[in-house]
Amino acid sequence: MKLSISKKKKKNIFIPLSEANSAFNEIYIGDNSNRQPLHTVYGGAHLFKYNTALTLGKIAEKTFEIYAPNFVTYAHAFGLQGADKLPKSQVKIKAFLKEFETLKTDQRKRSPGYLAYQVYEKVKDKLAREAVEDFRIDFEDGFGNRPNEEEDKTAVQAAQEVARGMKEGTLPPFIGIRIKPFTEELKERSVRTLDLFLTTLTKATKRKLPKNFFIMLPKVTIPEQPEALARLFRVLEKALKLPKGILKMEMMVETTQSIMDAEGKNPLRKFIKAAKGRCVAMHFGTYDYTASCGITAKYQTMDHPVCDFAHHVTKVALGHTGIWLSDGATNIMPVGPNREETLSRTQIRQNFNIVHAAWREGYRHIRHSLWNGFYQGWDLHPAQFPMRYTAVYAFFLESYAQAVERLKAFMDKAAQATLIGDTFDDAATGQGLLNYFLRALNSGAINEEEVLAAGLTLEEIRTRSFAKILKMRRKQQLNG
Secondary structure (H helix, E strand, O other): OOOOHHHHHHHEEEEEHHHHHHHHHHHHHOOOOOOOOOOOOOOOOOOOOOHHHHHHHHHHHHHHHHOOOOOOHHHHOOOOHHHOOOOHHHHHHHHHHHHHHOOOOOOOOOOOOHHHHHHHHHHHHOOOOHHHOOEEOOHHHOOOOHHHHHHHHHHHHHHHHHHHHHHHOOOOOOOEEOOOOOOOOOHHHHHHHHHHHHHHHHHOOOOOOOOOEEEEEOOOOOOOHHHEEEEEEHHHHOOOOOOOOEEEEEEEOHHHHHHHOOOOOOOOOOHHHHOOOOEEEEEEOHHHHHOOOOHHHHOOOOOOOOHHHHHHHHHHOOOOOOOOOOOOOOOOOOOOOOOOOOOOOHHHHHHHHHHHHHHHHHHHHHHHHOOOOOOOOOEEHHHHHHHHHHHHHHHHHOOOHHHHHHHHHHHHHHHHHHHHHOOOOOOOHHHHHHHHHHHHHHHHOOOHHHOOOOOOOOHHHHHHHHHHHHHHHHHHHOOO
16 A cells, blocks of 8 residues: 655654654663662761671660560560551460461461561661661761861761771762752862862772762752752862763752752752762752741651652652662651660650650651652661561562562553463553662561562563563463
């Protein structure tokens, strides 16, 4: 049959379309496939030591050991699924645990305490193995405005401690520093601190940086601020003989101007573009942002509606651009008020009640973040680590069995439709299920073997695309 459109005319139509599609794909490259930390821990630069991550881990372990002595008490502390069916008195808990230990795996799975048991064991292992995933040496709020001589000295000392940590293998998997904002009042101080830190560090390490090293720029309000930091990075890389492009930044959404600029537009894409490919993540500052919205201290919480609005706008602006998104922190510390060596039963009970209440509040906030699609957040104290990992692991493990069955059935349905040339029009659901396994695997809630139980191969998982998986399977089916 003769076509109405000639090849030449079709080419004229497709050339500008191809150019536009290419430009779109350069911006929306998809989710970053690298490991994203579950949290970022902040600490004042003046307090940082080469073994800070290990020290914080020990404190987190001790807290967990004291306030979650077994998975039944732990289940009640967080209100985990099935906790309402578990015993509460110490005598009954002891008897239940003794009986649970005698059960085989299949029998344990039928117990109302099985989810709590799973999560408990994973959190216990995580705290012992890698309690801190990411740490920011803070020269901003956690350090404050101090005399120039003191900040100079601290910048040098912090760099020396990082160098020692690199040598002794005591640094967490991700690490970096938070400098002061690039406002007119603080830009000089910020640049000087970064220069001193990097100059000292690279001299001590023979021009090497820690793996996954990031520099955080807080309170970004205009594109010229990350643009200036990107220019500074180029100057420092050349001066310190570092590989081109090795310095990476993170930015912080902490004011309403980061969500809507003076022209009534969202500026976040401009911020990323101004960073010249150097921005890795966008973090949310809960308390600065709520304050900028005029929210009083009592109501400055992570789940306040103004925070949800900022999160949704950030998601829309930066979705599929490869930029990691991180929520803020809960400022209620799970620390008991009674700290004497010898405590009365009343004091012990009071400590338990306060720590467990703080854990539940933090757990609720983190679950809210996860529900909104924010898989990273801030922690301010090691006693918060148990609630961080509990919230993440429980979030994924609660629906693991269901997700496995759904994805298996979904893949069969999709493969059949593809094989017979039918249209499979529910790819978004398939991608949603795949995202569950990708995030659960990244978080450590499940391992590779548990992903394979869903009928996927590791090669398929690494594509991060349901459409690509279907394409691969169809090709395999056609090739016999």
